[in-house]
Amino acid sequence: MNASATLLPAVVRPAVEDLHWLSTDHCAAPVLDLLGALGWAIVDTPEAHIHATSPDGRVYVGWLPEDPGAWKRGIVWHVQVRPTDGDTWVQEFGLHTPAETVAGFLSALVTHSSR
DSSP states (O other): OOOOTTTSOOOOOOOGGGOOOOOOOSOOHHHHHHHHHTTOEEEEOTTSOEEEEOTTSOEEEEEOTTOHHHHHHTOSEEEEEOOTTSOOEEEEEOTTSOHHHHHHHHHHHHHTOOO
16 A cells, blocks of 8 residues: 555654763653552561552552662662563663663553553
């Protein structure tokens, strides 16, 4: 199928000087704001860790900035998903991954879940 160029949406590309790539600020706020708005249970610990669980209990998100084991593996975010009809899987994000990126991942996960 061929479409006239006048019928196709225009591609908008920002000027190079207008691009501002995400950079980590080592805070969990974008993820916590998202999960809080979705009604997830969120618990923080005296060690500054944050643990969140989806309302159905099948997804866990941990922000582990002071966990020696996480640091040893080079991660600060731990996401674990237990599907009803599949194997448990894990996604981890490193210290230098912007929280907005983790929030985007979680938003896509929630948006595309079967429930």
